[in-house]
Amino acid sequence: MSLNALPLKIPDVTVRVLSYIRGALSVKTLEGVASVVAFVALWQAAVFVQVPYISNLPYPADVWNSFAEAVRTENYWISWAASLKRIFVSFLVAQALFMGMSRSFKQILFPVFEIVRPIPPIAWIPLAILFWPTEELSIYALTFIGPFFVIVLNVMQGVASIDVSLKRAALSLGARRIDIFWKIMLPGALPSILTGMTVGIGVAWNVLIAAEMIAGHTGLGRMTWEAYTNGNIPLIIVGMASIGLAGYLCSGVVRFIGQRCMPWKNRF
Amino acid sequence: MQRAGSKSADQYRLLDVAGVTKYFGEDRERQVCLENCSFGIAPGKLSIVMGPSGCGKTTLINLIAGYEFPDSGSIMLEGTSVSGPGSDRLVVFQESALFPWMTVYGNVVFGCKVKGLSQKETRERAKQILSKVGLYEFRERYPSQLSGGMQRRAELARALINDPKLMILDEPFRGLDAMTKELMQEFYLKLFEETTLTTLFVTHELEEAIFMADSLVLLTHKPGRVKEILDIDLPRPRHFSMMAGKQYFDLYGYAMGLLAEESRRAFDAGSLPALDAISDPI
Numbered sequence: 128m129s130l131n132a133l134p135l136k137i138p139d140v141t142v143r144v145l146s147y148i149r150g151a152l153s154v155k156t157l158e159g160v161a162s163v164v165a166f167v168a169l170w171q172a173a174v175f176v177q178v179p180y181i182s183n184l185p186y187p188a189d190v191w192n193s194f195a196e197a198v199r200t201e202n203y204w205i206s207w208a209a210s211l212k213r214i215f216v217s218f219l220v221a222q223a224l225f226m227g228m229s230r231s232f233k234q235i236l237f238p239v240f241e242i243v244r245p246i247p248p249i250a251w252i253p254l255a256i257l258f259w260p261t262e263e264l265s266i267y268a269l270t271f272i273g274p275f276f277v278i279v280l281n282v283m284q285g286v287a288s289i290d291v292s293l294k295r296a297a298l299s300l301g302a303r304r305i306d307i308f309w310k311i312m313l314p315g316a317l318p319s320i321l322t323g324m325t326v327g328i329g330v331a332w333n334v335l336i337a338a339e340m341i342a343g344h345t346g347l348g349r350m351t352w353e354a355y356t357n358g359n360i361p362l363i364i365v366g367m368a369s370i371g372l373a374g375y376l377c378s379g380v381v382r383f384i385g386q387r388c389m390p391w392k393n394r395f
Numbered sequence: 396m397q398r399a400g401s402k403s404a405d406q407y408r409l410l411d412v413a414g415v416t417k418y419f420g421e422d423r424e425r426q427v428c429l430e431n432c433s434f435g436i437a438p439g440k441l442s443i444v445m446g447p448s449g450c451g452k453t454t455l456i457n458l459i460a461g462y463e464f465p466d467s468g469s470i471m472l473e474g475t476s477v478s479g480p481g482s483d484r485l486v487v488f489q490e491s492a493l494f495p496w497m498t499v500y501g502n503v504v505f506g507c508k509v510k511g512l513s514q515k516e517t518r519e520r521a522k523q524i525l526s527k528v529g530l531y532e533f534r535e536r537y538p539s540q541l542s543g544g545m546q547r548r549a550e551l552a553r554a555l556i557n558d559p560k561l562m563i564l565d566e567p568f569r570g571l572d573a574m575t576k577e578l579m580q581e582f583y584l585k586l587f588e589e590t591t592l593t594t595l596f597v598t599h600e601l602e603e604a605i606f607m608a609d610s611l612v613l614l615t616h617k618p619g620r621v622k623e624i625l626d627i628d629l630p631r632p633r634h635f636s637m638m639a640g641k642q643y644f645d646l647y648g649y650a651m652g653l654l655a656e657e658s659r660r661a662f663d664a665g666s667l668p669a670l671d672a673i674s675d676p677i
Contacts, residue, residue: 155550292492298480300506300557310505333515391496394643 184363193361195370201352205375209345212332214377221278221327233283236263238281248273248334256342266338266346273334274327279318281327286312311376318392321385328381332374347373408435410484412559415468417454427618428454431468434612434621436561439591439667443604446614446622446656450619453489456565459564459595460486463521472561482506483555487565490570491546493538499525499549500534504555509588513655521557527586544575546584555592562594568603576637580607588632601654604637605629605646613653616661623653 144167173181185193197203251272252265259265291311297311339348351366417429429451436442443454457463459470461480467587470477493502503525505519525531528548538546547567554562559639564583568576582608598604604611611625627646629637637643 130607283622290490290492292488292490293494295460295480296486296492296553297505298462298490299460299482300509301482302505302604310509311494314494317496356561357456373517389496391539 142192160372183360185364187270189360189366189367192357194365197362198367201259202367206345206347206350207369209343210335210347211377212371213266213270213335213339213346214328217267217335218274218324218328218331221275222324240276244276244280248330249337252338252341255338262342262344266335267343269338270331273330274324277327277330279324281319281323282316285323287317288319289315292325314389317389321381323389324381325385327379328377330372332370332377336370402546403608407438409473410436410595411469411471412455412459412467413471415458415470416453417451417458417463418466419454420636428456429465429474430618432614432619432621433468436591436593436595436625437610439523441587441594441596441607442610442612443596443598443608444614445601445604445650446619447616448599448656450614450616450657450661451619452599452614453565454594455614456486456563456597460563461486462489465672482510482557484561484563485557485559485561486565487547487550487554489566491543491550493540493546493550493553496499498535498537499504499530499541499552502538502549503534503552505553517598521581523557524552524556527555528582542575545573545577547571547579551583551586560593562592564596566597566599568598578599580634583607584633584643601647601650602638605643606633606635611650613650613657616657622652625650 167187168188171182173187174184248269251269255265255268257263259268292306293311293315297307302310335346336348336351339346342354343349345364347370351363351370354360354362354366410674412435413433415429415432416427417649419426419428431453432444444455446452454463459467461477461479461484477484497505500521504521507520512520522531525534528551530545530549530552531539533545538549541549549565567583568579571579580603586592588606596604596607605627608627613622613625613626614620616620625646629640629642629646630642
């Protein structure tokens with residue numbers, strides 16, 4: 128008997144929780160769980176039978192214990208906070224700055240942009256450290272540069288891809304320049320802007336971790352590096368996993384915002 | 396059948412296209428797209444521009460809508476030269492040009508909003524016009540959630556709400572399936588016959604053209620010139636049964652002859668799109 132056919136009235140929340148559980152038990156989820164379990168089992172086996180090179184790895188259980196220990200220390204969470212703060216500050220600055228300058232951007236700055244763009248963000252590290260007065264500012268600057276180019280390119284591509292007949296239709300209907308910008312260009316470019324942000328946040332994490340390892344005193348990258356210098360292999364893996372998780376969460380946030388901003392995209 | 400050269404149209408014209416020439420490209424690669432095109436549109440009439448593919452129909456629309464400007468000649472709407480896009484001449488495009496990020500309602504009220512009409516008036520007009528095109532229940536949907544026919548009706552509503560003096564439809568029913576297309580033709584004819592909204596309609600399908608038009612402007616293949624202007628004096632309201640009558644057949648045969656001449660020229664000139672211009676109307 129299906130849930131809806133039950134004679135008594137079930138509170139909305141209960142129905143939602145039940146359907147969530149039902150969803151969680153779907154074949155797809157089970158496959159996912161099985162895949163993770165298999166991975167851990169393989170890892171355990173590889174260390175146990177002393178596969179060359181891999182045998183230096185700790186057992187999954189050691190990593191888990193190290194993780195359980197780490198989450199109880201303040202330092203671990205300070206690392207999280209430091210990294211997240213850097214990501215969000217730099218990332219928001221990258222967005223805001225570009226939005227502000229997009230109009231005159233193409234004519235004046237694009238040639239310079241094209242010369243500077245191929246330089247990998249990590250190659251900026253020495254200059255950033257020398258150039259900025261504090262370590263923290265250097266890290267912000269680096270984390271800003273990484274996603275900046277990706278986002279700019281995507282915004283430009285998004286604007287260029289808007290169908291000319293949409294602009295024409297809007298003009299015919301009496302739209303002024305400002306209407307065209309807010310009601311046609313911005314929503315029209317939004318899918319590309321969000322693609323840029325999704326890719327950009329990944330790049331931001333890449334650069335941030337490198338910058339923290341070289342120039343930082345706090346953050347998840349620093350934590351992982353310190354674990355390396357102390358020879359604490361389980362903690363290295365905990366650091367890596369934490370960075371992965373942080374990146375995943377950030378992409379999730381960007382995707383969520385994207386879906387919220389583009390209701391026309393996910394209704395069919 | 397009356398043959399109406401440009402001379403007989405001495406009456407008042409809402410739209411006057413006079414000696415319009417438009418080139419494409421620069422310098423040596425310059426091509427004549429439209430050459431010395433002249434015709435007029437009487438108010439309250441449905442005029443259809445026809446010609447083989449690549450004859451400059453869409454360019455003509457762009458000029459009248461004010462998106463582009465003629466290299467010589469003039470386009471006047473009610474005696475005023477067209478100097479840019481405006482809501483007195485609204486275009487329904489070949490491909491849907493609904494704003495994908497706005498609901499049907501948002502699309503329809505766009506013109507009222509940017510012109511700063513009061514909310515109350517906007518809402519009332521939108522309701523009236525949406526009911527007229529049968530989309531009131533679908534007003535909260537996004538264009539991607541509508542069928543092709545509904546999209547075209549939404550686009551019509553978006554234009555109609557602004558009370559344009561001239562409706563321009565650029566092959567509006569292209570890409571719809573045969574059944575929907577017929578329904579849309581009927582729908583627009585009914586709308587036109589009720590409101591006598593002056594309409595300029597572009598198509599490359601002769602059946603559609605003769606069935607709907609008061610006057611038929613036939614363009615030549617590259618460069619686009621006015622080959623002939625035919626008055627279609629089938630009585631209104633039109634009905635599909637008329638397409639089986641002698642009058643329709645005579646008009647069709649005559650126009651077909653003219654058109655085939657042009658299509659053949661296009662074909663001989665090696666224009667690929669001309670292939671479907673020949674095969675489509677038959």
